[in-house]
Amino acid sequence: MWMDHHDLLREFPEEAKAIVALRERNGHFDALCARFDAVSAEIVRIERGKESASDAQLHTLRLDRLKLKDEIVALLRQS
Numbered sequence: 001m002w003m004d005h006h007d008l009l010r011e012f013p014e015e016a017k018a019i020v021a022l023r024e025r026n027g028h029f030d031a032l033c034a035r036f037d038a039v040s041a042e043i044v045r046i047e048r049g050k051e052s053a054s055d056a057q058l059h060t061l062r063l064d065r066l067k068l069k070d071e072i073v074a075l076l077r078q079s
Helices: 013-025 027-047 055-078
Strands: none
Touching: 013 027, 013 055, 027 055
């Protein structure tokens, strides 16, 4: 079963302005968000059958996405 793409602005609508502002002024934060988007998109392609991956690879991608989200949230709380 596949899920929709995890979009940060949709997941954290109350933080939308902060996310946009941080992406504009903080290169590290922007890179984390870009990586999060790329990993999330890859997961969606796998879940929809457009790309193949083992269960272990999919699990690793999901863990990567979660770690990226944790880093993003931590930076949002610091700002």
